[in-house]
Amino acid sequence: MLINCKLLNFLSATRNFSKANILRPKRVKTKVDMEAKFREDPIVLKLDTPEFKNIFTQEVLDLKKLFDKYNYEIRIAGGAVRDLLLGQQAKDLDFATVATPKQMKEMFTAENIRMINMSGEKHGTITPRINDKENFEVTTLRIDMITDGRHAEVEFTKDWKLDANRRDLTINSMFLGFDGTVYDYFFGYDDLQKRRIAFVGDPDVRIKEDFLRIMRYFRFYGRIAEKANNHDHHCLEIIKANVEGLQNVSGERIWMELKKTLQGNFAGDLLKTMLNVGIGQCIGIPNPNLEELDILLNRCCHLEIHPMSYLAALLKSIDDVTILHSRLKFSSYERDMAYFIVEHRGEKEGSRPLLPYEKLVLNTKIKQKDAVDYVREVLKYRGSENLLEQFNSWDIPRFPVDGKILKDNGVPPGKMYGRIINKLKDIWIDNEYKQTTADLVKLLPSIIGEHKNK
Known part of the structure; x- marks a missing residue:
């Protein structure tokens, strides 16, 4: 078994990327960290939109009544506030409160409300049902x-204000009262209006608190910004200076953010910016193929391609896929898609242009449904829109011969079964699936004879 020695060495060195490869001292929050410029009066407006009114399910109202009953202030926090200010439906509601975890547990217990997922308690999160x-x-x-x-x-x-101060980006640091009052301590509303992505306070401090915030910066840039390359250059320099910290972050967390970035706006441009600041070295792409990425972007910019296509473009070989997977821990579906794209993205020859891709589906050793998805992605990757349209209209035929038919026609069981079926299938495919079971059975004597003579 031939295995690239460089690959083995790299995998060995990167197996535990996130287990403190870079030893960093713990950083203690100082008073200076909490003195970022802020609004004296945090109230910026009062929401009264249909999207805002839609959040008030009976469960949300009952949660609020409960906190009112025990005199604990509660507000909606984070992403939901941002989305509502953009006129979008709030996907997930998170809440912040002055009540401590102990007080919340006592309150929910007294009201016979079940609490789940207690792992968040040490960081202050209680989850009532x-x-x-x-x-x-x-x-x-x-x-x-x-x-x-x-x-x-x-x-x-x-x-x-102090809670808002510990959050990552200004647009994620706002709170919303149940009466529609928007509380914005660090000018997140202004940045949202300008479609600007900025860290709360000092970006160097924010990033050093949690290096995953580097990836979150790019994800939210793709969601909020109106131009592909309108970054604050000072901010990018600070990201570049801190990028090695990503080596201490788990691949799963990095991939979660990167995947969302590659599903958003300006995915290709953001990927190139990330590589320019040095992220590639820290996430398993030490030698990105930028030329291939440019080719992909030029021919596929109008198509909705899978995140794995962007990453596959940066990879030069199957070994590179293995290295990247060892770092980011893809799902098996994503990993196999990357392998498939890298293996089959080149030119293919056939009597008909679509024939090689039909063969990939009909001869697949993986789930046929996945093979169909992967072929579609390869055709997008190649910019072959006409072939993609033909492929999407193709009804997958069923091969009319199986082991039972061979046995019924006198073929003795054994290793020959697989070889005979593969030969018959190749003939059937080359003849555009026109042959019936009877037609193929007539070919058995000659095929068996061929195999016996070998």
Whole structure:
């Protein structure tokens, strides 16, 4: 078995990418960190939109009544506020409160409300199941006092500004009252209006608290920005200076953010910017094929391609796929798609242009449904829109011969079965699937004779 020695060495060196390859001292939050420029009056407007009104399910209203009953202030936090301000439906509701985890647990216990997923309690998050129908994450206001670039030791607070201060981006640091009041301490509303992505306070401090924020910067740029390359250059320089910290972040977390970026706007441009600041070296793409990426972007910019196509373009060989998978831990579906694209993205010859791709589906050793998906992606990758249209209209024929038919026609069981069926299938495919079972059975004597003579 031939295995690239360089590949083995790289895999060995990168097997535990996220297990503190770079030793960094823990960073203690200082008063200076919490003195970023902020609004004296955080109230910027009052929402009264249909999207805002749509969030008030009976479960949300009952959650609010419960906190009111015990005199604990609660607000909607983070992404839902951002989305509502953009006129979008809020996908997930997260809540922030002045109540401590202990107080919330006592309250929910007294009201016979079940709590689930208690793993978030040490960071202040309690998850009640309201009306035995909907789960809500409710987090105590907190300050991340000691950080190491991945984890944080927290201190609870009742100061909404201090909680906003520990968040990553200004557009994610706003709160929303149940009466529609928007609280914005760090000018996130202004940045949202300008479609600007900015860290709360000092970007160097924010990134060093959690290096995954580098990836989140690019994800939210793709969601919010109106131009592909309108970055703050100072911000990119700070990202570049901190990029090695990503080596301490798990591949799964990095891939979660990168995948969302590659599903958003400006995916190709953002990928190139990420590589320019040095992210490739830290996520398993040490030698990206930028020329192939440019070719892909030029011919596929109008097509909706899978995130794996962007990554496959950067990879020069099957070994490169293995290296990247060892770092980012793709699903088996994603991993096999990357292998498939790299293996089959080149020119293919056939009596008909679509024939080689039909063969890939009919001769596949993987799930046929996955093979169909992968062929579609290869055709997009190649910019072969006419072939893609033909492929999408192709009804996959069923091969009319199986082992039972061979046995019924006197073929003795054994290793020859597989070879005979493969030969018959090749003939059937080359004749555009016109032959019936009877037609193919007539060929058995000559095929058996061929195999016996070999």
